[in-house]
Amino acid sequence: MSQDALRDTRFVLQQLLQAPAVLAGLPAHAEVDAALIDQVAEAAHEFADGLLAPLNASGDREGCHLENGSVRAPTGFAWAWSEFVEGGWPLLACHPDDGGQGLPQVVEAVLHEAISAANPGWGMYFGILHGGYACLRAHGSEELKARYLGDLASGKSLVTMALTEPQAGSDLGLCRTRATPRGDGSVVVEGTKIFISGGDHDLTHQIVHLVLARLPDAPAGSRGLSLFLVPKWLPDGTRNAVVVERLEEKMGLHASPTCVLRFDGATGWLVGEPGRGLNAMFVMMNAARINVGLQGVGAAGAALAQAEDYATQRAQGGVPILRHAPVQRLLAQARAWTEGGRMLALWTALRLDQAHAHPDAAERERALREASLLTPIVKALLTDQGFKAVSDCLQVFGGHGYVSEWGIEQRLRDLRVSLLYEGTNEIQALDLWQRRLLPDHAQAFAQLTTRLLQDVASPWAAAATQAAERLLTALRNVMDADVPAGLAAPSALRGCGLVLLAALWARADAAAVGAADDAFHRRKRxxxxxxxxxxxPELETLLAQLDALRADPRAAAATLALAAGVTE
Amino acid sequence: MSQDALRDTRFVLQQLLQAPAVLAGLPAHAEVDAALIDQVAEAAHEFADGLLAPLNASGDREGCHLENGSVRAPTGFAWAWSEFVEGGWPLLACHPDDGGQGLPQVVEAVLHEAISAANPGWGMYFGILHGGYACLRAHGSEELKARYLGDLASGKSLVTMALTEPQAGSDLGLCRTRATPRGDGSVVVEGTKIFISGGDHDLTHQIVHLVLARLPDAPAGSRGLSLFLVPKWLPDGTRNAVVVERLEEKMGLHASPTCVLRFDGATGWLVGEPGRGLNAMFVMMNAARINVGLQGVGAAGAALAQAEDYATQRAQGGVPILRHAPVQRLLAQARAWTEGGRMLALWTALRLDQAHAHPDAAERERALREASLLTPIVKALLTDQGFKAVSDCLQVFGGHGYVSEWGIEQRLRDLRVSLLYEGTNEIQALDLWQRRLLPDHAQAFAQLTTRLLQDVASPWAAAATQAAERLLTALRNVMDADVPAGLAAPSALRGCGLVLLAALWARADAAAVGAADDAFHRRKRxxxxxxxxxxxPELETLLAQLDALRADPRAAAATLALAAGVTE
Structure with a gap:
């Protein structure tokens, strides 16, 4: 089923992004050549298709069970994890010092997409393992690293992020969980955390919780937050006081336990500096958000393969429904979004590799700035459109799409959360506007698109350039008119996303022109x-929306508040 | 919770559509004054909120069960139905000859919205009762009417539509179910039907199945289809040979049994003329599709009330999240779509009443033409946007929106099917294009919008008029360029919908200007x-899409097919 995604991944990495050449410039990854990338990508899809996809529907049906304080994952999940560990997959992007293979993010991104396409519930267990590993590696004490890092690298342990509390969601500064030093270097953690994916399970014996909490006398707000490592099992082999209070019932991802965890005087250790808890997590944030974007791409790609298959085989009106233009439109649009999303996500992951591993400090910084600019767009646009694309693919099935046996409705349910977690898509838009566009008057964004569109031998390059210029003018007009961030941000994020996709599609077209005249490249064009x-053309709408805001920002803000029900 | 919807319904019916004045011109409904409409609307919302809403989450959790060949609906559903019957609700729009109250469609539409908002699963049992009644009333023999019509009117019996077969979905002409005359006026029905909502249950003793089947020697295709009435219980009190083979597992609407029914030599009787089965069902189609559109409005209205409530009470960053512009945007847009949808659906229902009951035949015909033009737009646009609006309301809850206890994710799951049944939204677009726009070069549509925008005292009237003119030009250009229907139809339907909503919003604004300067009318404006x-501004995108099709229709068709995966 994922042959189509695999073929396109090869196109994006090799023909479009020229990943082997880029990676050759990064000493840490200089040996990652085209053949190696191909080999890993193929093996990743093979693992995902062969072992994970068959457990997707059964995992959804069976769900997770809390029994005697412990969580049981669906049948086969622990076995698949042991196979995954056996195959060395968790080690993929870990540092060779820790026994890892040191492969770049962009290659791990391919793995994440393949897993999201095959079994997103199972993928949740793995999702933040590398992030937790990277966080501990960057900020953990030597003692903590000696104790936990190797097992995280190998996948012998899994990890959670315990951030959210009932009263503290988008605003983590409201966290109340307390950490009281014992005097022996450890702390006692007390508080309740919610939405902890993989908060308990039977895939691994050990689970390492990374917990945001407040030391005594810590200031209010996010500056009072520190990060602590709280293991399920203490070094002396006894069970730590981490209690699974409840599993949430959810719309989807039934195979992934979303836990309410009570830290009931649990023992933990500080990671990084006091009061720098959010900072310690930054190291995992860009990659985590790119991976969430890839969940949108993975789900859409898998739904597309299913829907195309169905449309080819299902006849109505005397011909396969694939012959009907409205069906073609659903499929072709889903494809354009999916392949566009794949280009954008893999490109961003590659920039992140450059940010980590480029020999030149200025290049590292530029790459990090660009990756940070691209990341909220990847997260929000690719999950919004992934959801839309899966819904459109479901539509191809007619009434059958609503019935569970076809498996497509599960994809829609499973994916919906991606618009919410790792920062809602509204927060991504605010982040982009306030931290990436406003400060430099969209200068970095302008440079990025200009560079992307340089010397692109496609008839579409002019359309992409014009789109970029029009958007830039609109964004700057809105900034100059002091339009409140919250009003402008959603249209701005979508506009930036469309323009970046336009640039990438122009480059993809150029790459396809220069390649063999075969079915793949004709279809790409x-x-x-x-x-x-x-x-x-959606850009037309976004520009009109921005223009209306610019015309009278105060009236727009007042009208919006009134329509939303603010009374005073 | 539905006070907000109820207040707006009153605005739409009384202030915007002036329904009492319109109905006063229809002899059958001349006594339906403002007070009566108000009273029924209030009572409908009271019933829905009081009896049905409390069974919504439990019905989803419990689902339906097939036991010993019979279906058990969720706890409380049968009781709620008996209360509904007791209250005389099924009789609302039935003819006084059958013991009904003879109220207009537009009032029954209010009931449908209220039920869809409170408990869409329960609403499925009721959904097509009136349509089945109307079909039998118009086409049934005197004997069948004498036997079944009264019980359908009163709600003592319920009804199903048994159309779809495994190989025959959008193309009913592929139906294979056979009906063989016995010689005594009855037929023996053999075949399997799928997707039969309420195919069996314990709300009523009797269930009347309306079954599409083929008489011997019937021609192939849809002209060979006849309609048959097949009761669950035969007149002699024995069980008919209608077997529930399976209940489908679905994304949502778990409280509504979707049955695979095997007619295993069941006894039935012809309804209407041989070979005119589809025609016999036409009488129910417009109203049924308007009701599906109202499912979108009802779900969105209920989700909106929940999300506004949540946004008012949930604080992050020191203030209720209702203060944050991105949250306001989600809510205000959902409101604009919901209230717009309500205007469009109730207006269409009122036109349908005029089509049925206007004393002047020419007026009846004009009203029917308009209602038929509006109906596919109501069905497709209001379910597409209802789904989007519910999803946006879910987004307001952040991660909590994904968790079942808040009830919002159920709304999204329950509503998804509305984009599929009663003809997929793609089929609605084709219907609009091929049967309502193309034949008269969009003349009727032009007249409709012109009349709607005559003498509208709102500053927005000019914008609506301009939008209508630009769309009309684009549509006619596309027609003149012979763009294939399937390519143009989706953008055309959305464009027509947006233009109609623009006209209605301009009228709503004018009505609000002329009314009391209170919170409701300020918010409306x-x-x-x-x-x-x-x-x-979405119209800008649609016009650009249509324009791109017009520029080179053959290239557009070829490109679309290629991108969708058609190979040859």
């Missing part, structure tokens, strides 16, 4: 046409 | 501003 003629 | 400045 047709999909580019579809993007430019039917999807990029 | 603010929502109109939001519609014109942030939602109507």
């Amino acid at each position: 047709a999909t580019a046409v579809l993007f430019f003629t039917q999807l990029l | 603010a929502t109109a501003v939001l519609f014109f400045t942030q939602l109507l």
